[in-house]
Each structure stands twice: as structure tokens, then as C-alpha cells.
Amino acid sequence: MKISKALIIFIVLVGTFISLPKQGSAESGDVYEVGDIVLNVRSEPSSTGPVIGKLHKGDQVIAFNEHYGWLQTYYDGEEAWVAAHYLTKENQENPISKSEPQELEVTGQSVYIRSGPSTDFAIVGSATIGDTYSTVETEADWYKIKLHDGSTGWIASWLTDKSIKADASKEKTGKKAGTVAEEVKGVSTSSPLDGYNIVIDAGHGGKDPGAIGLNGTEEKTVNSQTASEVAKVLSAKGATVIQTRSKDTFLSLDRRAEISNTYNTDAFISIHYNAFPVQSVQGIGTYYSSLNKDHALAEDIQNKLSGSLPLYNRGLFQEEFRVLRKNNAPAILLELGFLTNPGDYATIQTTGYHHQVAEAIADGLINYFH
Ligand SMILES: [Zn+2]
Numbered sequence: 472m473k474i475s476k477a478l479i480i481f482i483v484l485v486g487t488f489i490s491l492p493k494q495g496s497a498e499s500g501d502v503y504e505v506g507d508i509v510l511n512v513r514s515e516p517s518s519t520g521p522v523i524g525k526l527h528k529g530d531q532v533i534a535f536n537e538h539y540g541w542l543q544t545y546y547d548g549e550e551a552w553v554a555a556h557y558l559t560k561e562n563q564e565n566p567i568s569k570s571e572p573q574e575l576e577v578t579g580q581s582v583y584i585r586s587g588p589s590t591d592f593a594i595v596g597s598a599t600i601g602d603t604y605s606t607v608e609t610e611a612d613w614y615k616i617k618l619h620d621g622s623t624g625w626i627a628s629w630l631t632d633k634s635i636k637a638d639a640s641k642e643k644t645g646k647k648a649g650t651v652a653e654e655v656k657g658v659s660t661s662s663p664l665d666g667y668n669i670v671i672d673a674g675h676g677g678k679d680p681g682a683i684g685l686n687g688t689e690e691k692t693v694n695s696q697t698a699s700e701v702a703k704v705l706s707a708k709g710a711t712v713i714q715t716r717s718k719d720t721f722l723s724l725d726r727r728a729e730i731s732n733t734y735n736t737d738a739f740i741s742i743h744y745n746a747f748p749v750q751s752v753q754g755i756g757t758y759y760s761s762l763n764k765d766h767a768l769a770e771d772i773q774n775k776l777s778g779s780l781p782l783y784n785r786g787l788f789q790e791e792f793r794v795l796r797k798n799n800a801p802a803i804l805l806e807l808g809f810l811t812n813p814g815d816y817a818t819i820q821t822t823g824y825h826h827q828v829a830e831a832i833a834d835g836l837i838n839y840f841h
Pocket of ligand 1: 682690
């Protein structure tokens with residue numbers, strides 16, 4: 472009696488392991504769409520896990536992992552899980568019919584069209600906000616579109632919207648968690664940065680707090696404060712500013728570079744603050760990767776920062792940071808002070824500091840471009 476019962480349990484367990492998908496079988500980055508249901512988003516891969524949000528029909532999620540029928544994504548920057556059962560994998564079960572092309576509208580300011588479905592492919596054209604195209608096919612995050620001269624090219628799906636054409640009065644759907652690049656269009660009469668596309672990258676975010684400073688201050692939060700002030704000031708001077716993140720969301724370094732490479736970017740600036748175990752270490756520094764591509768931009772910005780900010784000038788550094796190395800545009804990373812140094816920390820806490828940083832970056836860019 473005891474033996475047969477144990478055997479049955481054993482068989483049931485083995486059967487469970489065979490029939491359910493194994494952990495990690497979802498390809499990282501696969502896009503799924505929510506079916507006709509209000510779907511709970513949970514903080515754990517279990518139907519008893521705490522509910523942290525809800526998704527609706529047509530919402531899209533990017534899966535980073537799979538765990539026995541649950542897909543891991545990010546929701547408001549936090550790791551989150553949804554039941555795979557209610558999701559349909561994009562481009563697989565729902566292929567776009569080649570005989571019924573769908574209309575899409577470009578939502579990015581200045582977007583490259585490429586010869587293939589990734590930023591590794593050659594640029595074959597460009598599109599601006601409001602342009603409309605019809606899709607021919609899709610692959611991963613990219614749409615193949617019919618160009619006005621009859622040829623075809625590929626465009627990043629996250630810089631387009633299909634729902635605008637379908638029903639203009641309906642709220643936009645299909646926003647992808649964690650991959651939305653925000654844009655700010657400049658409106659100003661005095662516009663020394665008019666016509667330039669600047670990508671501002673607030674370092675870290677979501678599950679990645681970055682450096683931890685005095686009083687437990689998280690770097691990601693300070694980065695966001697500075698980045699939004701920089702975006703405001705650059706926009707006022709005529710620049711088209713693209714922020715890799717405008718919320719507290721997690722983005723990989725590759726995704727940040729990819730966003731920059733999708734636009735016709737003139738300069739990429741990553742905003743960071745530093746920390747060090749020795750409290751006396753202080754000051755600001757500017758990092759570049761390529762001597763040919765990045766150094767001139769780094770020098771112009773660091774000159775203006777060190778000339779106008781009250782913090783110690785640590786100078787220029789050459790460093791093989793991935794977010795710079797994978798960037799096609801001139802790209803730099805700013806370390807705007809040590810959150811672990813009491814003097815730097817006090818200065819960084821003032822709102823005036825973020826504005827000073829923004830003005831210095833604007834002046835540096837104007838020098839660099841003119
Ligand atoms: Zn950082």
C-alpha cells in the first residue's frame with residue numbers, strides 16, 4: 472500500500488517535469504501578446520504570488536525567462552511574472568498575412584530604415600515622426616515595410632505604432648515594458664542645438680540601483696533627476712532629445728546603445744554618479760571609449776563641466792564601457808560626483824546643481840557642434 476502510493480506520486484512528479492516547459496526555455500527578448508483577458512502580473516512565478524499589476528488584451532510583454540509555465544518580464548521596472556497560458560507569442564501564432572498589410576505610423580523623431588531586422592544592418596533610408604508605411608512582414612522587434620519608391624526596408628517596432636491608424640480615438644496599445652524610448656521635441660526661438668538629435672541615458676534603473684551613497688541614496692534616482700533636467704535644457708535650446716528611460720525601468724546596456732543606434736544620433740551622453748569605499752575620494756570625470764569617435768565630445772563637455780561646477784575636476788578617462796563601445800554615435804559617460812563624499816553629496820542634493828550640469832552639457836555640445 473505504502474509502496475504503490477509512493478510510486479504513483481513518483482510517476483506524477485516525473486510526468487509533471489516532462490510535460491511542462493523547462494526553466495529558461497523562453498528565448499530572452501521574445502515578445503508575447505495578452506489574449507482576451509485581464510491578466511494579473513505577479514511578483515513570483517506562482518498563482519499565489521502577490522499581484523503587482525494588470526495587463527489587458529493586446530498589451531505586449533517581453534519575456535526574459537520562463538519558469539514552469541510562467542514568463543518573467545519587467546513591470547514598472549520590477550521583475551514580474553505572468554502566466555504564459557494567456558499569452559500568444561508574437562510573429563509565430565499570429566503571423567502578419569502578406570496579402571493583408573497593416574498600416575503603421577512612425578513615432579520616433581528621426582528613425583533609420585535598415586536592410587535587415589537589427590541595428591547591425593546597413594542604413595538604407597530614414598523616416599520621421601508621422602510617416603506612415605504598410606508592413607510586409609515582421610521579425611522579432613522589427614517590421615519590414617514597403618517604402619514609397621516601391622522597395623522595402625526594416626524599422627524598429629518600438630519606434631512605430633499600429634493603433635494610430637486603426638483607431639485614432641483609442642488609447643495606444645502595444646507599449647513594451649522596459650523598452651520605451653522617450654522623446655522631447657524642442658520648441659524655442661534661440662536654438663543653437665536645432666537639428667541635433669541627442670540621446671540622454673540615465674544610468675541604471677529598475678532592479679539595478681547603481682551606486683549606493685550616503686543615507687542609502689540610490690544612484691539611479693539621482694541619475695534620473697539630472698537626466699530630466701538635461702533633457703529640459705537641451706530641448707529649450709532646440710535639440711531633439713531622446714531619453715533611453717524616463718521612468719524607473721531596467722534597461723540592458725546593449726538596449727541603451729541600440730536605442731541610440733536606431734536614431735540618427737549626433738551625441739550620446741550617459742549620466743552617472745560615483746561611489747567609493749574611501750569617503751575622501753571626490754570629483755567629476757568624463758569617460759570615452761574611442762579616440763576617433765568620442766574623445767572630442769568628451770573634451771568639450773568635460774571642459775565646460777570643470778569650468779562651471781563647484782566639484783573637483785578628475786579629468787578625462789579612456790575606458791571600454793560597453794554602452795559607449797556599442798554606440799555608433801559619439802558617446803560619453805559622465806560621472807558627476809561621488810555620492811559617498813560628504814562635500815560632493817551635499818552639492819548634488821541641491822536642485823541648482825542639476826541645472827548647472829545641464830547648462831554645462833549644453834555649452835559643451837554647442838562648442839562641439841559649432
Ligand atoms: Zn553608474
